[in-house]
Amino acid sequence: MKYTTYLFDFDYTLADSSRGIVICFRNVLERHGHTGISDEAIKRTIGKTLEDSFSILSGITAPETLTEYKKEYVKEADTYMTVNTFFFPETVTVLETLKNQGAQIGIISTKFRFRIREMVDQHFPKDFFDIIIGGEDVKKAKPDPQGIKKALRRLHRQKSETLYIGDSTVDAETAQAAKVDFVGVLNGMTTRKELTAYPHRQILDDLSLLPLIHKFNPYEPEKHFLEKHI
The missing domain is CATH 1.10.150.240 (Putative phosphatase; domain 2)
Structure with missing residues (x-):
């Protein structure tokens, strides 16, 4: 996929x-x-x-x-x-790699959109992100799937071709409610065990391996995936 x-x-x-x-x-x-x-x-x-x-x-x-x-x-x-606020070391490279592969890139956050813009506009061209949905853009916050669903409507994309990436159980619940695939990253306070309790493709230490995700069977055990690339 x-x-x-x-x-x-x-x-x-x-x-x-x-x-x-x-x-x-x-x-x-x-x-x-x-x-x-x-x-x-x-x-x-x-x-x-x-x-x-x-x-x-x-x-x-x-x-x-x-x-x-x-x-x-x-x-x-x-x-x-x-x-x-600081981007993680791998963030810019990973997003640019995905963009160069032809992917659409978006952000769905409870943070205000204007606040996110203050940060991303310092590091990316103005039209780099295809969509940014902040807390002021939805009536119900995550884990309600409203933000993801709104993004898919605007981008004219299907759930089956969409991956949501987040660090918390709230993000995992959001992806599950929206019926899209989920990848967890361990950049925050949520543990691998906490994220593994939810449906997921992989739980990664950081974003660096994300561009490789689509090349592998979604049911490949996480241990095998990581062994190949670390």
Whole structure:
């Protein structure tokens, strides 16, 4: 099977924005008296909506309070996010390789689209990505498949020719709900064991082997695939 379309999560899949995320969450949380929250606890929420993350970290469930925290986070992110976000070493090369193979490339993220643009426009031509869908572009966040389905409609692609790549169980659930193939990457806080619990083609240490995925049987054991290429 050769995929024509590769859709990526952003945080902890293409880029490490954890430093900026931790700063923004900590500034908001501590402003409201929520102290003693570890960096690891904050990083474990990456990929979830801001409201869900603040609820998990603070214990607050009141929608109006979570909405206010979200607004404050966005203001903090204007200062701290993009300057503290870095593509993983292999990201640019892998995406350029896929593009040169004729693939369509997209991003589906809970992160705001304009924030993703701030980063990708520094490293790629303006028309490099065929589609970017951020949190403001959908009514329901991942793991709801709305983002992937919207991308496939706009790109005029079928589920069977699409691969979704992400680092978290939220991403795995999203691919499963959208009925597209999934590849997990271990760039983030989610373990191989956690990702393996979901349907997947491969679980990779990073993106570097991704351009080889389409050349192999989707049911080839991951161990054999990795042995061939490491």
